[in-house]
Amino acid sequence: xxxxxxxxIGRRIKQRREERGLDQGQLASMIGRTRGYISRAETGKAGxxxxxxxxxxxxxxxxxxxxxxxxxxxxxxxxxxxxxxxTELALTFERIARGLADQTESDxxxxxxxxxxxxxxxxxxxxxxxxx
Numbered sequence: 278x279x280x281x282x283x284x285x286i287g288r289r290i291k292q293r294r295e296e297r298g299l300d301q302g303q304l305a306s307m308i309g310r311t312r313g314y315i316s317r318a319e320t321g322k323a324g325x326x327x328x329x330x331x332x333x334x335x336x337x338x339x340x341x342x343x344x345x346x347x348x349x350x351x352x353x354x355x356x357x358x359x360x361x362x363x364t365e366l367a368l369t370f371e372r373i374a375r376g377l378a379d380q381t382e383s384d385x386x387x388x389x390x391x392x393x394x395x396x397x398x399x400x401x402x403x404x405x406x407x408x409x
Contacts (some may be wrong), residue, residue, distance in 0.1 A: 282345070284321035286330065289344050291319040294399040307336040338372055369393070 294304050294315075301315040308329075317323035322379065327341070336342050370392050 283323075285346060287319045287321040287323075289346065290315075290333055292344070294319075297301050297337060299337075301348070304333070304336060308332045338368070340372075366402050 281292050294301070299307075299381075302312045303321070305312045314323060323329075330344055331341050373392065375389060380409045
């Protein structure tokens with residue numbers, strides 16, 4: 278991978294880690310690496326293998342497609358706007374939105390419509406049903 282790509286991936290790793298309230302040491306522990314490795318990964322200097330990136334993505338509750346920048350950020354923004362921050366429902370739909378790049382066009386459209394319908398039903402001021 279080129280330096281620009283590794284740098285971009287590193288920024289996204291850092292962004293996702295911070296969104297989840299993790300420090301570098303916590304993420305490192307989750308994947309069996311050192312804090313220094315995470316630091317190098319976030320600055321694009323670690324030269325990650327695909328297997329390492331997949332492991333980091335899983336630990337962060339996201340996808341490899343998200344880390345390399347192939348996501349539907351508009352959908353992620355909409356989920357964040359409509360659903361209460363930090364709820365299991367919001368986090369679940371954010372993970373779905375981040376994985377859209379891995380889906381067929383018809384599945385992407387179905388997911389978008391589903392998210393919109395659910396978000397409209399359980400917006401910021403409403404409580405989602407138990408278990409969500």
